[in-house]
Amino acid sequence: MATPALSHIGLAGLAVMGQNLALNIAEKGFPISVYNRTASKVDETHHRAQSEGDLPLTPHYTPRDFVLSIQRPRSIIILVKAGSPVDQTIAALSSFMEPGDSIIDGGNEWYLNTERRIEQASSQGLLYLGMGVSGGEEGARYGPSLMPGGSYQAYSNVQNILQRVAAQVDDGPCVTYIGEGGSGNFVKMVHNGIEYGDMQLISEAYDVLKNIGGLSNSELAHIFAEWNRGELESFLVEITADIFRVKDEFGEGELVDKVLDKTGMKGTGKWTVQQAAELSIAAPTIAASLDGRYMSGLKEERESAAAALREAGLKEDEQLGGVKKGIDKKRLIDDVRQALYASKICSYAQGMNLLRAKSVEKGWDLNLGELARIWKGGCIIRAVFLDRIKKAYQRNPNLASLVVDPEFAREMVQRQAAWRRVVGLAVSAGISTPGMCASLSYFDTYRRARLPANLVQAQRDLFGAHTYERIDRPGSFHTEWTKLARTSENAGVAALN
Numbered sequence: 001m002a003t004p005a006l007s008h009i010g011l012a013g014l015a016v017m018g019q020n021l022a023l024n025i026a027e028k029g030f031p032i033s034v035y036n037r038t039a040s041k042v043d044e045t046h047h048r049a050q051s052e053g054d055l056p057l058t059p060h061y062t063p064r065d066f067v068l069s070i071q072r073p074r075s076i077i078i079l080v081k082a083g084s085p086v087d088q089t090i091a092a093l094s095s096f097m098e099p100g101d102s103i104i105d106g107g108n109e110w111y112l113n114t115e116r117r118i119e120q121a122s123s124q125g126l127l128y129l130g131m132g133v134s135g136g137e138e139g140a141r142y143g144p145s146l147m148p149g150g151s152y153q154a155y156s157n158v159q160n161i162l163q164r165v166a167a168q169v170d171d172g173p174c175v176t177y178i179g180e181g182g183s184g185n186f187v188k189m190v191h192n193g194i195e196y197g198d199m200q201l202i203s204e205a206y207d208v209l210k211n212i213g214g215l216s217n218s219e220l221a222h223i224f225a226e227w228n229r230g231e232l233e234s235f236l237v238e239i240t241a242d243i244f245r246v247k248d249e250f251g252e253g254e255l256v257d258k259v260l261d262k263t264g265m266k267g268t269g270k271w272t273v274q275q276a277a278e279l280s281i282a283a284p285t286i287a288a289s290l291d292g293r294y295m296s297g298l299k300e301e302r303e304s305a306a307a308a309l310r311e312a313g314l315k316e317d318e319q320l321g322g323v324k325k326g327i328d329k330k331r332l333i334d335d336v337r338q339a340l341y342a343s344k345i346c347s348y349a350q351g352m353n354l355l356r357a358k359s360v361e362k363g364w365d366l367n368l369g370e371l372a373r374i375w376k377g378g379c380i381i382r383a384v385f386l387d388r389i390k391k392a393y394q395r396n397p398n399l400a401s402l403v404v405d406p407e408f409a410r411e412m413v414q415r416q417a418a419w420r421r422v423v424g425l426a427v428s429a430g431i432s433t434p435g436m437c438a439s440l441s442y443f444d445t446y447r448r449a450r451l452p453a454n455l456v457q458a459q460r461d462l463f464g465a466h467t468y469e470r471i472d473r474p475g476s477f478h479t480e481w482t483k484l485a486r487t488s489e490n491a492g493v494a495a496l497n
Contacts, residue, residue, distance in 0.1 A: 006071035007033040007058055009161055011079065012089055014041040018079035020141035021106070021133070021165070023048060026055035028164040033058045035066035067096035074101040075158045077131075082109045090117065099125025102154035106133045108268055111182030111189065118150055118181065127154035132178075132188020134379035135167065143167035145379035146175035147191070147371075149184025149364075167378025174374040179364035186275075186358055187371060190351050193272025193286045195381050196265075197347035198236050200289035200435040205340045206240070208422060212324055212429050213332045217244040217254040223333055231341055234383030263293045272354070279357040282445075284438035285347040292434055316430060323429035332425075338418035343439035345412060348389060349402035350442070369393030403446055412443065 011022045014036035025032045026049055034057060036042050042059045049057035060066035067074065074097060078089050086105055094103070103121060105114065105128075114130030121128040132147030133140065146166050148155050155162075155177045166175040178184045209215045209223065221244035228237045248255045269290045276283035295302070310316070352368055359366035372390040375381055392405040402408050423440055426433040445451065460466040462481040470477060 005031065007031045007056075007069055008071060009033075009158065010035065010066060010070045010074065010076040012036065012066065012076060012093060013079035014038075014045050015079070016137050017106075017133070017140045019045045019048060020137055021077070021079065021144070022057060023052060023055060024141050024143070024165045025161060026057040027053065028161070029056070030161050030164070031056040031058070033060055033066055033069040035060045035063065063092045064096050067093055072098065072101065073127075073157055074098075075104060075154070075161075076102070077104045077106050079106045079133075082107045083113070086113070086117070090121075094121070094124060094126060097124075097126055100127070102127040102129065102151065102157055104129040104131050104148070104154065104158065106131045108132070108188065108192070108266065109182075109185050110271065111185040114150065114182035114185050127151040127157075129154045130182050130185040132184050132191065134188060134191055134375075134381075136380065139167065139378045139380075143174070143378050145374050145377065145382070147178050147184045147187045147374070148175070149178035149180065149182060149187070152177060152180075166374075167382075169373075169377040171373060171376075174376065174378045176367075176370050176374050178371075179359070179366055181362060181364065183359075183362070183364045183366065187355065187366070189268045189271050189275070190355050191375065191379065191381060192268035193283070193354075194348060194351040195236075196269040196272070196289040196293070197285045197351075197435060198234075198344065198381055200292050201285070201340055201343045201347065201439070202236055202240055203292075204426075204433040204436050205336050207431055208336055208426055208433065209333065211320065211431055212425055213327060213329050213336075214324065215329070215333075217256060220244045227337055227340075230337075231385065232337065232344075232383075234385065235380060236383075260299070261296055262299050263296045265290075265293050269293070272351075275358065276350070276354050279354065279361065281350070281354045281357050282442065283350040283354060284442050285343065285435050286350055288434035288438040319428075319430045323425055332422075335418040335422050338415040339422040339436055342412050342415040342419045342443070343436045344385065345402055345408050346439035346442045347435070348385075352389070352393075353401060367393075367397075368399075369397070401446065403443065416443070 008030045009025060010033040011018055011025070012035045014022070014034060022032055022034050022045060034042060034045050039061055042061060046057060046059040049055040058069060060069055067076070070076065076093060078086060080086055080089050086107060086109065090103060103126060105117070109130055111130065118128045129148045129150040133144050135144035139145070143166060146162055148162065162175045163173040166173040168174070178187050206220065209220060215223070221241050224237055224241035224244065228234070228241060243256050244254060246255045248258050269286070273283060273287045273290050276286070355366055355368060355371065358364070369390045372386045372393065376386045388407065389402060392402060392408060393399055396405070399405055403412065419440055423433060423436055457468045458481065461468050461478060465478055467476040467478045469475070
């Protein structure tokens with residue numbers, strides 16, 4: 001009896017993302033072995049492979065059979081829940097693996113866990129990649145954005161496969177070797193943080209247009225679809241237009257109005273904000289989006305607060321009605337479009353600055369222009385806008401911020417009047433726009449040559465002797481502020497007498 005041909009690659013973990021990525025690999029002509037602890041998932045994946053074109057996918061039901069079915073040097077992708085399930089899966093598989101084989105974790109893992117596993121794998125002679133995978137279920141099946149970091153040899157072993165299965169854009173496949181260590185996971189984490197910001201900003205645009213502009217869902221669907229044909233063209237704007245069109249199957253109107261206003265999260269946004277704080281990188285738009293999700297979770301408290309403040313005399317309807325009176329809808333729609341675009345530039349600038357700071361700290365040598373390029377397709381934040389970010393970093397790899405790139409700077413200056421009108425209207429109407437406000441505040445702070453930080457530093461020196469620098473001479477200084485103030489005050493009183 002002939003020995004079955006060995007697979008080119010293996011994939012363990014057959015939830016929907018794992019199944020779809022395995023089918024994508026098989027559909028591109030690479031024979032793949034699959035494994036899952038639950039046999040029914042293996043059967044389900046095998047059935048799908050047969051029904052979706054008799055794809056070259058081989059099911060396996062034990063770790064040993066699975067590992068031994070893959071040609072050497074073996075490359076095995078793991079797509080299981082982050083944390084201890086990854087360690088358990090590695091333990092189950094690695095006992096049958098041999099030096100030179102590679103493990104590729106495709107989950108949303110904390111980058112330090114990846115760095116720990118790289119060391120552990122190395123002690124067994126195994127190679128390790130932590131690979132961010134973006135694009136959701138559809139992306140996994142038809143072409144995701146892939147962010148592999150860790151062993152370059154492990155990447156080289158599967159480069160041809162990853163380049164075929166990744167999303168394809170005009171300047172190549174949406175995959176590149178990110179860098180050493182946990183860089184792939186870190187880049188995916190920041191990608192998700194930017195995604196949080198994008199979604200928050202879009203929701204604020206919706207809130208302003210609906211509650212100040214009085215637009216219906218069908219009008220909103222038309223507006224977002226129109227925006228998706230211009231500078232805001234992106235996956236998130238496209239799906240937002242689609243969401244407004246879906247009718248409620250259980251009643252009147254559109255489904256979006258029946259969705260509970262509580263946003264879930266899995267942790268990558270929080271990690272992004274924590275890392276920004278650790279590295280002293282201002283990321284207010286991303287932080288505001290995270291706070292927005294926390295506040296959304298306080299549904300019952302918000303309902304109680306609304307009632308309590310109404311009882312205390314807050315007249316929401318009058319506040320909103322006063323702003324809505326005489327609103328020019330056409331102008332409002334265009335202003336919101338401009339405000340959304342300008343706010344997005346600030347949000348992406350914050351994410352890119354965080355990536356650069358971490359790259360310097362870890363010596364990863366991240367190529368920010370290339371990261372923007374691989375996000376152009378497949379992933380959740382894919383947008384035409386990213387091609388311009390890529391070109392900005394190609395023009396100047398040491399660009400301090402997207403805000404000061406000549407092209408983006410010109411666009412922000414052109415849009416700032418509309419941006420301020422939208423934020424001002426929202427504040428007057430009592431409509432919270434934390435993401436747009438954070439972006440505008442970031443822009444206004446960054447563009448000012450002098451800030452009131454001189455007073456803050458003087459306060460620190462007064463109560464804590466933290467010293468300060470002067471603008472007119474070098475060195476560090478400390479002043480007995482209170483003593484001198486009292487002396488000056490007494491001298492002033494004496495002069496008056």
